[in-house]
Amino acid sequence: MTMDASSDYDHVLLEHRYKLDLSATQRIEICRHDFWIDTPKFALMFECIGHMLYTRNQIQASCIFIHGEGGDGKTAAWHRLKFLSANSDKKMVFVELSENTSRHKLLDRICEAFGIEVGGRNTARKEDLILNYIRVNNVCAIVLDELNDALLQPYAQKRTLLSLMRNLSGTLKLCVIAFGNTEARDIVMLDRIIDRRFVQFVVKDWEMGQDFVNFIATYEAHLPLKLKSDLASPELRTLIHTESLGIMDNVVKIMKCLAMDAIDSGAERIAPEQFPRLRDIAMRFGFNLHIPKVDRNADKSKK
Incomplete structure (x- = not known):
């Protein structure tokens, strides 16, 4: 009787072990894939949003502004909300407010998100059309991304956005979920009504603790490495946290890049010996490790 070969790969989740039989090239490509890991870092945020999605019998819907420094995981949370919306009867409408090549106005983007043709003559009926779309599609929330880009526009456009955010939660009874950076937070706080209505959720960088250890250990279980790296070990977790500066x-x-290097070299595990070459390895595989110009944690403590 032969032993099941999969028992040699206990460090990899069972549903991902088939990947270990793929070629090195295929496994290196898999390392680039993004996936969601549930973590206490965002658990309170998702619980809060879950309660906010109940909007019946309220004069105005609850809202949340999720903000922090760049690279802190907000984009991953945005995509997670998209996944949850697609698999729930409580739907969300998603609008990205960053500059784009079409240069659509903010109101146009909102209308498009609610299935309203941009440039139509029924401007006065747009609110009625949005309300109908909300009822038919059971929409409970609107999710705004890159709020900072929209708030850095000229004063008139900035005031339009802030007014619109108030009306979405008031007139349309939609839970407004907004993502932005700390600069956007400072601007939002200038509008006393919005500042009063919105829950402020700050996305913080990782501290060295059990939540961080659990995250990197879970991440390792997804990587197509044939040997166990034990990223949760004191030496490796300290190296990862130090070199990352706690930035998600x-x-x-x-x-990602150390796993790709380990596959390419045949070592098949992430090891401390790779870290002196970390910047070169990252560049080789097309990754830039961000070094902030200011102390991110010091900035947050002043807010």
Whole structure:
């Protein structure tokens, strides 16, 4: 009787072990894939949003503004909300407010998100059309991304956005979920009504603790490495946290590029010996590890 070969790969989740039989090239490509890991870092945020999605019998809907420095995981949370919306009867409408090549006005983007043809003559009926879309599609929330880009526009457009955010939660009874950076937070706080209505959720960088250890250990279980790296060990977790500066984006990039290097070299595990070459390895595989110009944690403590 032969032993099941999969028992040699206990460090990889069972549903991902088939990937270990793929070629090195295929496994290196898999390392670039993004996926969601549930973590206490965002657990309170999702619980809060879950309660906010109940909007019946309220004069105005509850709202939340999720903000922090770049690379802190907000984009991953945005895509997670998209996944949850697609698999729930409580739907969300998603609008990205960053500059784009079409240069659509803010109101146009909102209308498009609610299935309203831009440029139509029924401007006065747009609110009625949005309300009908909300009822038919059971929409409970609107999710606004890159709020900072929209708030850095000229004063008139900025005031339009802030007014619109108030009306979405008031007139249309939609839970407004907004993502932005700390600069956007400072601007939003200038509008006393919005500042009063919105829950403020700050996305913080990783501290060295059990939540961080659990995150990198879970991430390792998804990587197509044939040997166990034990990223949760004191030496490796300290190296990852130190080199990443606790920034989520850096943490993920470090694990990705070192796993790719380990596959390419045949070592098949992430090891401390790779870290002196970390910047070169990251550049080789097309990753940039961000070094902030200011102390991110010091800035937050002043807010």
